[in-house]
Amino acid sequence: MTEPRRDTNWWGWGDPMRRTELDATALGVLRERIGELEPWPLAARIEDFELPAARPLPRAAVDAVGAEAVFDSKEDRLRHARGSGYVDLARMRSGRLENAPDAVLVPADAAAVGRLIDACAAHGVAVVPFGGGTSVVGGVEPLRGPHEALISLDLTALREVVVDETSLTARLGAGLRGPEAEAALGAQGLTLGHFPQSFEYATIGGFAATRSAGQASSGYGRFDSLVSSVRLLAPAGNLRTLETPHTAAGPALRDLVIGSEGTLGVIPDVTVRVRPAPPQRRYEAWMAESFEAGREIARVLAQGPGLPTVIRVSDEEETVGSLALSGPRGAAGKAFGAYLKARRRAGGALMIVGYEGTEEALTRRRALTVRALRAGGAVYLGRAGGRSWEHGRYGGPYQRDLLMGMGAMVETLETSHTWTRLGELHRAVGAAIAGTLDGEGTPGLVFCHLSHAYADGASLYFTFISRARRGAELEQWTAVKRAASEAIVAGGATITHHHAVGRDHAPYMEAEVGETGLDVLRAVKERLDPTGIMNPGKLLP
Amino acid sequence: MTEPRRDTNWWGWGDPMRRTELDATALGVLRERIGELEPWPLAARIEDFELPAARPLPRAAVDAVGAEAVFDSKEDRLRHARGSGYVDLARMRSGRLENAPDAVLVPADAAAVGRLIDACAAHGVAVVPFGGGTSVVGGVEPLRGPHEALISLDLTALREVVVDETSLTARLGAGLRGPEAEAALGAQGLTLGHFPQSFEYATIGGFAATRSAGQASSGYGRFDSLVSSVRLLAPAGNLRTLETPHTAAGPALRDLVIGSEGTLGVIPDVTVRVRPAPPQRRYEAWMAESFEAGREIARVLAQGPGLPTVIRVSDEEETVGSLALSGPRGAAGKAFGAYLKARRRAGGALMIVGYEGTEEALTRRRALTVRALRAGGAVYLGRAGGRSWEHGRYGGPYQRDLLMGMGAMVETLETSHTWTRLGELHRAVGAAIAGTLDGEGTPGLVFCHLSHAYADGASLYFTFISRARRGAELEQWTAVKRAASEAIVAGGATITHHHAVGRDHAPYMEAEVGETGLDVLRAVKERLDPTGIMNPGKLLP
Numbered sequence A, B: 001m002t003e004p005r006r007d008t009n010w011w012g013w014g015d016p017m018r019r020t021e022l023d024a025t026a027l028g029v030l031r032e033r034i035g036e037l038e039p040w041p042l043a044a045r046i047e048d049f050e051l052p053a054a055r056p057l058p059r060a061a062v063d064a065v066g067a068e069a070v071f072d073s074k075e076d077r078l079r080h081a082r083g084s085g086y087v088d089l090a091r092m093r094s095g096r097l098e099n100a101p102d103a104v105l106v107p108a109d110a111a112a113v114g115r116l117i118d119a120c121a122a123h124g125v126a127v128v129p130f131g132g133g134t135s136v137v138g139g140v141e142p143l144r145g146p147h148e149a150l151i152s153l154d155l156t157a158l159r160e161v162v163v164d165e166t167s168l169t170a171r172l173g174a175g176l177r178g179p180e181a182e183a184a185l186g187a188q189g190l191t192l193g194h195f196p197q198s199f200e201y202a203t204i205g206g207f208a209a210t211r212s213a214g215q216a217s218s219g220y221g222r223f224d225s226l227v228s229s230v231r232l233l234a235p236a237g238n239l240r241t242l243e244t245p246h247t248a249a250g251p252a253l254r255d256l257v258i259g260s261e262g263t264l265g266v267i268p269d270v271t272v273r274v275r276p277a278p279p280q281r282r283y284e285a286w287m288a289e290s291f292e293a294g295r296e297i298a299r300v301l302a303q304g305p306g307l308p309t310v311i312r313v314s315d316e317e318e319t320v321g322s323l324a325l326s327g328p329r330g331a332a333g334k335a336f337g338a339y340l341k342a343r344r345r346a347g348g349a350l351m352i353v354g355y356e357g358t359e360e361a362l363t364r365r366r367a368l369t370v371r372a373l374r375a376g377g378a379v380y381l382g383r384a385g386g387r388s389w390e391h392g393r394y395g396g397p398y399q400r401d402l403l404m405g406m407g408a409m410v411e412t413l414e415t416s417h418t419w420t421r422l423g424e425l426h427r428a429v430g431a432a433i434a435g436t437l438d439g440e441g442t443p444g445l446v447f448c449h450l451s452h453a454y455a456d457g458a459s460l461y462f463t464f465i466s467r468a469r470r471g472a473e474l475e476q477w478t479a480v481k482r483a484a485s486e487a488i489v490a491g492g493a494t495i496t497h498h499h500a501v502g503r504d505h506a507p508y509m510e511a512e513v514g515e516t517g518l519d520v521l522r523a524v525k526e527r528l529d530p531t532g533i534m535n536p537g538k539l540l541p
Helices: A024-034 A059-065 A074-079 A086-094 A110-123 A178-186 A204-210 A291-303 A316-326 A330-342 A359-375 A383-392 A396-406 A419-439 A473-490 A506-528 B024-034 B059-065 B074-079 B086-094 B110-123 B178-186 B204-210 B291-303 B316-326 B330-342 B359-375 B383-392 B396-406 B419-439 B473-490 B506-528
Strands: A103-105 A125-130 A149-154 A161-164 A169-173 A227-234 A237-240 A269-273 A280-288 A310-314 A349-357 A379-382 A408-418 A445-450 A457-467 B103-105 B125-130 B149-154 B161-164 B169-173 B227-234 B237-240 B269-273 B280-288 B310-314 B349-357 B379-382 B408-418 B445-450 B457-467
Touching: A024 A316, A024 A457, A059 A110, A074 A103, A086 A396, A086 A408, A086 A473, A110 A125, A110 A149, A110 A227, A161 A178, A169 A204, A204 A269, A237 B506, A280 A291, A280 A359, A280 A383, A291 A310, A291 A349, A291 A359, A291 A419, A291 A445, A291 A457, A310 A316, A316 A349, A316 A445, A349 A359, A349 A383, A379 A383, A396 A408, A408 A419, A408 A473, A419 A445, A419 A457, A419 A473, A473 A506, A506 B237, A506 B506, B024 B316, B024 B457, B059 B110, B074 B103, B086 B396, B086 B408, B086 B473, B110 B125, B110 B149, B110 B227, B161 B178, B169 B204, B178 B204, B204 B269, B280 B291, B280 B359, B280 B383, B291 B310, B291 B349, B291 B359, B291 B419, B291 B445, B291 B457, B310 B316, B316 B349, B316 B445, B349 B359, B349 B383, B379 B383, B396 B408, B408 B419, B408 B473, B419 B445, B419 B457, B419 B473, B473 B506
Parallel strands: A103 A149, A125 A149, B103 B149, B125 B149
Antiparallel strands: A161 A169, A169 A269, A227 A237, A227 A269, A280 A349, A280 A379, A310 A349, A310 A445, A408 A457, A445 A457, B161 B169, B169 B269, B227 B237, B227 B269, B280 B349, B280 B379, B310 B349, B310 B445, B408 B457, B445 B457
């Protein structure tokens, strides 16, 4: 029997023992830019938390997995009632949730998942597939729709790893967290190479269901490009795609399952392409003249000799903010500032560039990259900045918890567009966020970076921080999110490059795929999930 | 007004003025291996050809495009009545076709395509989208299904090229032939890099509709990976995907349209990623110890330092056959044979390896590739063999016409699988083909090569040549095709790596995608094409 995981911070992110802090310099900058904050404490402990009463489950659902695999304590229901977006976390601070699963069920294997889905379909029980609970777009919110009851289908027990060392593929159970998958592969000298910010807690099934992209996607590819084949257990039947490297046999069903966000069925496992673990890694920092100049370097690399494993370009605001919040301090900080001024790169755009591979491949790749960096006017800042990024690469969510506790709204959103349209999109979305924050009376910091580059374009990742409008936190968030989303849609960009759709982006799906596109997605949904029990209220408006 | 193209050989492949020949050595080998052939002449000229009577079109269909865009001469109907597979060509030799379009309509632009589809949907007229007519799986066979009339919707007029030089994308009209697209891109120093054997006559729309892969797909990527966005004009509405480099907004509708083979609607244009045209190209020949050793070299490259632009490994049979049919002759041939013997590579596996790019990139790529080739025991044969491959790379279909005229059955089929399963698949499919040919009393040559390599596996491409069983040509072909397809399915491989499904592979789609997969594809079809007018009888069984 496998229990649901209870090792994370129940009201926030990750390791409950990990502490993160801001020093006086950082606090000074924050105060200067967003004003005084009023602490935002948790309103309740687990035992006092208000959850809706659990409704009873049909016997068949319990029988499908066995009574020992059904968990309905307040803690388990609470832990499965949310993802990790600002809305979820703000609600957690309120001490009260309107929606929670009636129970958490942990099927022991794919066969039990299949039985459970069948039972839920037969008895009209809504099913929210649950991996790591790291969705930042409301992807696991327990919305029961027209159904009587709702369960959280926790995939924790599905953690098998089967490696084919000749073909370099691995079938990975949906419930494996990122580090678990990497550890199993690493024991055979292999890596998947998928490292999103949520890596430490997100799961393989979630990566597939949300079409995830990692920080090293320039080098290893997005998760969807790593998937060789996939299975789907749906109310109306099961799908599996062949484990062949490619097929031209019609439309790609694989790409219907990937990105389906639990609305069509459950992905019990995924077969992915793996590769030898890189013996060497090197991350370094550079300073471009401007965000535009940094973007241009990324474009030249993506369209020419190829990209390094990691490439990230912060805009000028994010560069200033990053240095203020976590840059070098004291004498080192002064020397760094003097260096930038001497090289005329004060006010520039910070770039993180990373290389992974054999010594030989790394050296070759670095030589090509450095040539483009220098030709584009970037100045080398050394490896300390790269190590600092590496050290903090999974730390964002901890910092968000800290800032929220201090009274801040902290949120991120992302999009992508062609190189031709990227500059204008950056200005428009940044202005929409900043303008709305101003309008709310909570002027804020608006950061942006490019972190996924392609031959034809790149992603833009925005972070904004402002004072939370206490008592109206969700209204404030909604206003900013809407303004940013409308600017994205107006620019012809995608509503999400890698956060997925979930609850938050569903209203923009018609702009994304058009009326006929929605019709097609609905047709697929109706065929696979005729009674609509799978993850209601997500993906489709 | 645009007329349908009439520049190709009406009964066979390509340029009607191009002649291809076999010398005495080649003829001797053929006779020795497959026996004496009885010439197979054409039974009729165009004017004597028997076609079913054309049924009248509804007024609305004619009005949608204008009367001047409707062509119903015997020649135009005949030219649009077939693709380029063995079945099609054998029927052409018979002087009689059971199916032909009632007319060929050539809409002037995408708007006219839309109007035509609407008119056909309203009046129950079947529509076969027609690009280059190069399908080798019956993809354009005029099967009217339950409908009264059938038109061939010729996309020749849709040949616009719109390049975005910053993002390196190009919107290409569906009716552009490969060389037309390359010429337009080449004028701006760019290339698409998609060179399937059908390149000279196949069209952009066809590449997208069939999920095509080119001979240089190792370097440039398959066509599906080059597509940035796509449009579909369907009876129930129009689809378009955003021109962004990537999106995580749900299932990928792009990958439903790609590979839809005209069964969902018409693809009027495709936006593709392009890149700088390579200033240098170098193709060379190597000889591996065996097919297995050559495959292993391809695997090492695909899983390690990366692939060259072109990699092709012939099995031992194909190597012997290629050298016999078009290898060096006379003194050069003797010297070549002696060289192979001295290097202990007589009886080995011929490899073609190609590099394209800047001088620097080519040199770098070649150094990595040569290292793997030598480590894998391959022996360098020089550039003459590479040039010979380059010279003949689009010549296969001409040679097939020649051999069919001499009385041979010549057909190709292909599949793909993981590296782990590739050796067994090669043996099983080869044995199925050879055994069935023997059983038909027409023992033949069975060649195979690997031509598309991936980190996790590769494609296998089989060619077989035997005496045609005159009077029972299609029965003979059906027996061999069925045996090969069943061996592929039994091996868990895909029924097609890049030829698509069409009419010939539709019976194997359930093995490919399962019952639920078929259900999903049917649901999409029913939503987009509720009256089933789009390319009946293809893709779905």
